Amino acid sequence: MFKIPDHQVAGHQASNGIIGPLIDNSGRFYKPLQSDDRGSQEVAFYTKFSSNNEIPNHIRKFFPTYYGTKDIEASDGSGLRPHLVMEDIASIRTNPSLMDIKMGSRTWFPTASEDYIMRCLKKDRETTSLPLGFRISGFQIYGSEDSGYWKPERKYVLGFSTNDVRIALRKFVSSNSSDDLVPEPDCAFAETVYGGADGVLAQLLKLKAWFEDQTIFHFYSCSVLMVFEKEATLKGEGPGATIKLIDFAHVIEGEGVIDHNFLGGLCSLIKFISEILENLPQNSAQVSAY
Amino acid sequence: MFKIPDHQVAGHQASNGIIGPLIDNSGRFYKPLQSDDRGSQEVAFYTKFSSNNEIPNHIRKFFPTYYGTKDIEASDGSGLRPHLVMEDIASIRTNPSLMDIKMGSRTWFPTASEDYIMRCLKKDRETTSLPLGFRISGFQIYGSEDSGYWKPERKYVLGFSTNDVRIALRKFVSSNSSDDLVPEPDCAFAETVYGGADGVLAQLLKLKAWFEDQTIFHFYSCSVLMVFEKEATLKGEGPGATIKLIDFAHVIEGEGVIDHNFLGGLCSLIKFISEILENLPQNSAQVSAY
Numbered sequence: 001m002f003k004i005p006d007h008q009v010a011g012h013q014a015s016n017g018i019i020g021p022l023i024d025n026s027g028r029f030y031k032p033l034q035s036d037d038r039g040s041q042e043v044a045f046y047t048k049f050s051s052n053n054e055i056p057n058h059i060r061k062f063f064p065t066y067y068g069t070k071d072i073e074a075s076d077g078s079g080l081r082p083h084l085v086m087e088d089i090a091s092i093r094t095n096p097s098l099m100d101i102k103m104g105s106r107t108w109f110p111t112a113s114e115d116y117i118m119r120c121l122k123k124d125r126e127t128t129s130l131p132l133g134f135r136i137s138g139f140q141i142y143g144s145e146d147s148g149y150w151k152p153e154r155k156y157v158l159g160f161s162t163n164d165v166r167i168a169l170r171k172f173v174s175s176n177s178s179d180d181l182v183p184e185p186d187c188a189f190a191e192t193v194y195g196g197a198d199g200v201l202a203q204l205l206k207l208k209a210w211f212e213d214q215t216i217f218h219f220y221s222c223s224v225l226m227v228f229e230k231e232a233t234l235k236g237e238g239p240g241a242t243i244k245l246i247d248f249a250h251v252i253e254g255e256g257v258i259d260h261n262f263l264g265g266l267c268s269l270i271k272f273i274s275e276i277l278e279n280l281p282q283n284s285a286q287v288s289a290y
Numbered sequence: 291m292f293k294i295p296d297h298q299v300a301g302h303q304a305s306n307g308i309i310g311p312l313i314d315n316s317g318r319f320y321k322p323l324q325s326d327d328r329g330s331q332e333v334a335f336y337t338k339f340s341s342n343n344e345i346p347n348h349i350r351k352f353f354p355t356y357y358g359t360k361d362i363e364a365s366d367g368s369g370l371r372p373h374l375v376m377e378d379i380a381s382i383r384t385n386p387s388l389m390d391i392k393m394g395s396r397t398w399f400p401t402a403s404e405d406y407i408m409r410c411l412k413k414d415r416e417t418t419s420l421p422l423g424f425r426i427s428g429f430q431i432y433g434s435e436d437s438g439y440w441k442p443e444r445k446y447v448l449g450f451s452t453n454d455v456r457i458a459l460r461k462f463v464s465s466n467s468s469d470d471l472v473p474e475p476d477c478a479f480a481e482t483v484y485g486g487a488d489g490v491l492a493q494l495l496k497l498k499a500w501f502e503d504q505t506i507f508h509f510y511s512c513s514v515l516m517v518f519e520k521e522a523t524l525k526g527e528g529p530g531a532t533i534k535l536i537d538f539a540h541v542i543e544g545e546g547v548i549d550h551n552f553l554g555g556l557c558s559l560i561k562f563i564s565e566i567l568e569n570l571p572q573n574s575a576q577v578s579a580y
């Protein structure tokens with residue numbers, strides 16, 4: 001009944017003897033509760049978030065639907081273990097392209113341990129988190145039935161420079177994605193995926209408006225997950241491009257202050273996506289009307 | 291001809307044997323070039339900024355007018371020394387209330403020395419920079435001819451908690467400012483100083499729109515200076531409340547990326563000011579029409 005998800009691009013992945021998330025065939029995603037504080041903190045966040053009636057519905061849809069916790073057999077064979085149960089975002093798509101973007105120039109929260117802070121700070125400085133306010137944690141780009149997915153190793157992605165990030169965000173919406181960062185992605189799907197009234201940019205701007213105002217939560221080390229399906233996009237079918245926030249093990253109370261760390265990174269990401277749309281070649285309208 | 295400014299609330303202040311800025315009686319402010327890189331970097335910024343024609347005029351007015359450098363007698367008696375010459379922001383006001391707000395949750399830039407980074411990080415964590423994305427570096431609030439100014443010590447201001455910042459921003463626009471953080475400031479000038487089409491909030495929002503787009507400069511350890519004059523405000527006379535960015539010794543090239551660190555802090559400051567305006571008592575309109 002449970003299996004290892006096909007479309008996970010970041011985070012702990014289940015494999016031989018290693019614990020990781022599972023999915024079922026009814027569209028639910030089971031994330032094992034980490035044994036340290038992180039598991040209980042993520043449950044605490046989902047519980048608070050679910051019952052908080054100050055979250056508007058148009059914002060709630062940026063979060064995975066939460067179905068509580070459930071004891072199921074862990075993927076590493078260690079027996080029954082509590083899992084968070086939530087919506088499987090990839091399940092409604094056949095060949096999803098996905099990108100996991102960890103938000104914030106700072107992934108550590110003020111009250112963390114000194115050791116944890118120093119480890120995070122090191123990683124933030126070694127990646128684009130510090131210069132860009134976000135880093136790409138992983139992605140997969142669907143090419144075709146023949147070529148399958150381009151899904152680079154985590155280490156390779158974490159080594160991205162600012163320019164690599166720029167290219168990866170263009171390749172993500174290109175028809176000529178291959179298995180490396182060739183510098184001439186055609187951005188054939190940019191207008192459909194990033195642009196338009198329901199596209200990624202419009203969704204990020206809605207999220208931004210909320211972050212300018214909300215002082216309930218600070219989302220440290222949380223990711224924006226972008227999902228879309230090329231074939232469905234070409235045909236104008238299916239659910240279209242979707243943005244979800246994921247990974248809430250380091251969410252803390254906002255205490256009346258906005259999450260300027262997340263918001264700064266979000267504005268930076270918005271600028272990158274806007275520039276791709278502004279710099280589309282003249283024939284892009286033609287391509288997206290294909 | 292040169293004298294020590296009356297209305298400096300942060301930064302190195304000239305006093306017996308200590309070098310600091312000077313003013314003349316024609317409205318110019320002379321800042322001694324620091325002997326390390328900071329002096330030359332601030333000159334480099336003003337030179338680049340002055341000649342950059344991508345800066346719109348409605349943004350240029352948030353920066354002090356720059357008149358180049360000039361060798362004048364240093365305030366510590368050490369002889370001729372190069373000084374930055376710029377507009378003296380306080381000179382057009384008789385009894386200015388001023389607040390210096392250092393922007394960004396991170397005051398260090400990525401390429402700084404390890405020692406510098408660790409010193410800044412420590413200060414950012416000890417002050418409200420980390421939780422709020424900005425910290426108050428100093429202020430003076432004019433009371434009356436009898437009471438004069440409330441101008442607390444730098445150490446006291448740098449010890450502010452989030453709640454102290456909230457109260458200080460209210461006291462800054464109150465008629466009952468005294469010499470400590472009494473919790474009931476009346477916010478009598480809030481609508482005139484923070485609100486309105488030309489008030490502080492409207493100016494900060496214009497600055498925000500620019501920071502969401504500009505990728506020319508990253509302003510580390512730079513301050514927003516708020517200035518207004520109570521009596522002129524009451525009479526509806528004078529130049530009104532003014533915002534200026536100051537202190538550009540740690541400005542670096544944006545390299546095509548927005549300054550998410552400054553922008554995040556700016557959004558947080560905007561939220562604080564907005565909340566003051568939203569929570570004004572019903573009689574505030576009456577007070578500001580006084």
